[in-house]
Amino acid sequence: MTISFKDRVAIVTGAGGGLGRAYALDLAARGAKVVVNDLGGSRDGTGTSDAAAQVVEEIKAAGGEAMANGGSVTEYEQMVEMVAKTKEAWGGVHVLINNAGILRDKSFAKMEPADFDLVVKVHLLGSANCTKAVWETMREQNYGRILMTASSTGLYGNFGQANYGAAKLGLAGLTKTLYLEGAKNNIKVNTLAPVAGTRMTEDIFPPEAFAQFKPENVVPAAVYLVSEDAPTNMIIGAGAGAFHAAYVTMTQGAALPEGERTAEGVARIFDKITDRTGETVPQSGSEQAMTIMRLLQG
Numbered sequence: 345m346t347i348s349f350k351d352r353v354a355i356v357t358g359a360g361g362g363l364g365r366a367y368a369l370d371l372a373a374r375g376a377k378v379v380v381n382d383l384g385g386s387r388d389g390t391g392t393s394d395a396a397a398q399v400v401e402e403i404k405a406a407g408g409e410a411m412a413n414g415g416s417v418t419e420y421e422q423m424v425e426m427v428a429k430t431k432e433a434w435g436g437v438h439v440l441i442n443n444a445g446i447l448r449d450k451s452f453a454k455m456e457p458a459d460f461d462l463v464v465k466v467h468l469l470g471s472a473n474c475t476k477a478v479w480e481t482m483r484e485q486n487y488g489r490i491l492m493t494a495s496s497t498g499l500y501g502n503f504g505q506a507n508y509g510a511a512k513l514g515l516a517g518l519t520k521t522l523y524l525e526g527a528k529n530n531i532k533v534n535t536l537a538p539v540a541g542t543r544m545t546e547d548i549f550p551p552e553a554f555a556q557f558k559p560e561n562v563v564p565a566a567v568y569l570v571s572e573d574a575p576t577n578m579i580i581g582a583g584a585g586a587f588h589a590a591y592v593t594m595t596q597g598a599a600l601p602e603g604e605r606t607a608e609g610v611a612r613i614f615d616k617i618t619d620r621t622g623e624t625v626p627q628s629g630s631e632q633a634m635t636i637m638r639l640l641q642g
């Protein structure tokens with residue numbers, strides 16, 4: 345089965361290079377009309393360039409349709425304007441890949457509040473801005489596919505990336521509520537945790553790994569997750585042609601009887617609380633209260 349994006353309109357943020365560029369090229373090759381958004385800054389978020397226009401040229405040279413947008417995801421009004429222009433040109437927006445990102449790595453002890461603020465602003469609030477800007481259109485169309493970009497740092501942690509990790513797990517949280525709110529309008533929302541050799545990781549990967557982890561090897565997961573038959577509420581990891589899923593799970597837990605609900609009581613049953621036998625993957629927050637009720641009844 346071929347996955348086609350014919351008659352679909354896609355916006356990819358931060359698509360002037362790295363992973364976003366690779367997503368944009370593949371979507372366009374599959375027939376999508378693509379908005380290549382990128383302000384073209386450096387890795388730490390400073391400066392601007394015509395990176396988006398260059399990717400548009402590449403897409404056009406390959407016979408695809410694309411337009412450049414130099415707006416910053418941190419500016420909600422610019423994202424609203426981008427969506428308005430997209431609809432004016434192409435009539436709708438079916439796919440949004442929230443991919444724009446920057447780094448301000450430092451140990452938390454050395455991290456300035458401004459570094460924390462900007463990283464959360466670009467990744468988390470930037471993705472919320474773009475998603476909000478397309479949300480009503482997707483509801484009206486009864487069709488939407490949205491991908492958030494998380495990271496292993498957000499899911500599992502990484503020394504020196506407290507700001508980035510907080511923003512990235514926030515995006516998985518955003519997915520988990522938006523998938524519920526979008527379901528009745530056929531809006532599917534997923535999270536991708538990529539691993540790729542780009543300028544963001546060029547000083548982390550050794551040269552051999554850099555080639556193996558090329559962005560094109562993440563593209564299949566991103567493109568599937570915004571396709572017509574995409575799942576929803578998934579967290580998928582992808583790198584070098586390997587793929588896996590990550591889950592937020594809940595153990596069966598244990599209850600303390602009245603009169604024993606003390607810190608000492610929790611210490612006593614802590615092994616039981618954290619025992620992973622019978623662990624579940626809740627599909628909404630209310631399942632925590634339901635599990636508690638079941639425990640108390642049982």
Ligand code: NAI
Nearest residue numbers: 358362363383384385416417443444445495539540542544
């Ligand atoms: P990259 O630095 O090549 O791409 C990020 C792009 O976002 C750049 O082109 C940049 O100009 C753009 N951008 C930054 N701030 C923006 C803003 N305010 N508005 C619009 N565009 C903006 O890095 P890469 O690796 O391609 O990263 C893409 C996404 O994947 C990021 O969200 C990153 O955090 C995430 N990621 C990447 C990993 C990797 O191994 N490369 C690992 C985990 C997550």
